[in-house]
Amino acid sequence: MxxxxxxxxxxxxxxxxxxxxxxxxxxxxxxxxxxxxxxxxxxxxxxxxxxxxxxxxxxxxxxxxxxxxxxxxxxxxxxxxxxxxxxxxxxxxxxxxxxxxxxxxxxxxxxxxEIDQLAQKIRQAHDTVVRREERRREAVFRSQMAQRMAETERLASLGTLAAGVAHEINNPVAIMIQEAEWLMDLLQDSVEGRIDPQELSRSLELIRTQGQRCREITHNLLHFARKAETRQQPLSLNGMVLEIREIMERQAVKHHVVIDTRLAPDLPEIVASPSEIQQVLLNLINNAISAMEDKGGRIRITTAVEDHAEIGKALLLQVADTGPGIGEADISRIFDPFFTTKPVGKGTGLGLSICYGIVTRMGGDIAVESTPGQGAVFSIRLPAPTPGAQPQARPDPS
Amino acid sequence: MQDGATPIRLLIVDDERGFTEVLSKRMTRRGLRVDTAASGAEAVRMLRTQDYDATIIDLKLEGMDGVEILKVFKLLDPGLPILMLTGHGSETAVKASMRLGAADYLSKPVDFEALVAKVLNVARQGGDKA
CATH class of the missing domain: 3.40.50.2300 (Response regulator)
Incomplete structure (x- = not known):
């Protein structure tokens, strides 16, 4: 076939x-x-x-x-x-x-x-038709591939997030189980099912506290998932940064990484897909954490409004880490699909290429600077909305 | 309850206070003598002043992590049996711990009875060796 x-x-x-x-x-x-x-x-x-x-x-x-x-x-x-x-x-x-x-x-x-010349022209013309058809098939194939890659990467970054959440929930769940079993221990040893009321209320209080802790974690995750909309809409870049920071904070702390933010107070809203912005931020922060997980370090997320002579106003979103940095040989390939420095099975090698795709589709630009030993700085520049014009929700182009 | 006259002395190292507290009270009820430490530094301090028959160390700790604590413990008290508590996806750290001389490990969330059985088991083995 x-x-x-x-x-x-x-x-x-x-x-x-x-x-x-x-x-x-x-x-x-x-x-x-x-x-x-x-x-x-x-x-x-x-x-x-x-x-x-x-x-x-x-x-x-x-x-x-x-x-x-x-x-x-x-x-x-x-x-x-x-x-x-x-x-x-x-x-x-x-x-x-x-x-x-x-x-x-x-x-x-x-x-x-001249009949042979005509025959030759006809063949050439036909070759052109065939080649054009091939190119078209290839383009369709490529765009299907790109879509599949984006989906794979999205699932991978959600997978990382889910693993982190499961980890967070494990501790309070373990405590709730142990406290409940403690009460069962007491009940088993008691006379006529009587437990010291103080002991009972202490355990119940602990179970409730740990339950609330779980609720907070799932609440954050659900909030995050609800925001996973692909529709373009006006959104605050600063708000997205703060949200992602809250979600990633625990994972960062586990790896001895501090996340701090320097957010421009006057940053205009942009029109973008929240899930795409989430994905870009998640990828950059995940990468920074894994780059620093051995020794720990600091991630600084900066937003700013920049004035460029050529392109006018632009929004700057910067994610800087204090990890080992990126080698010269790697830095030119870092946005290539399937390029990864993580061990086999750890990274898809798609994260940054997807970020690149998302940012360029928004008419923006992503660049990286790194001095080995002194960390890496990823800078994203997005076109600023035209002044005066209120950002409008655009319908999904698809 | 313990058979022997002297109860087993256990040190639990985990930064999750709620967890160490409930484990501690349940283990105590089973006749063990339990101390807890929330950090590597605290654990090392306790080991310097007390003898233990067994210790439980959580792999993921803020500051000095479980593997580092294990190394220090092995230097301070080579005969002390150490049980590692691990989460999912810590296969490499588990292997490293076992290579560095951990007696055994258990995955979180732990089953209390399994944990007690392992503690008694390694404490007895450690006692035989000593």
């Missing part, structure tokens, strides 16, 4: 000329060279034949009664943009050939036509 799908389109040729004698003789001589041309005697007939059974290549005489060759060409290309047209012009009408090229003809030949 795959082979069939990828097989190239067969060369289907249509010969259009009003002079039956010339047309038939060309058709015959092309047949001898392995072609199977269909024929039409006028521009109108050509368009009609194309509607019922489109050809891949059309050989078209410019001089036609009724609708002339150039008009036929324009309509043909309008209705069938993929068809390639080889024009045949007389000596006196080479200007038509040039005009035809401007209107999308593949090439033009001047009468009297």
């Amino acid at each position: 795959l082979h069939d799908e990828l097989a190239e389109a067969p060369l289907d040729l249509l010969l259009v000329d009003d002079e039956a004698g010339f047309r038939d003789s060309v058709a015959q001589r092309l047949q001898l060279r392995g072609f199977a041309p269909r024929t039409a005697g006028s521009g109108e007939e050509c368009l009609e034949v194309m509607t019922s059974q489109p050809a891949t290549v059309v050989v078209l005489d410019v001089r036609l009664p009724g609708m002339d060759g150039l008009e036929t060409l324009r309509r043909l290309k309008g209705a069938h943009p993929d068809v390639e047209v080889v024009l045949i012009t007389g000596h006196a009408t080479t200007a038509d050939g040039v005009q035809g090229m401007k209107d999308g003809a593949f090439d033009y030949l001047i009468k009297p036509v």
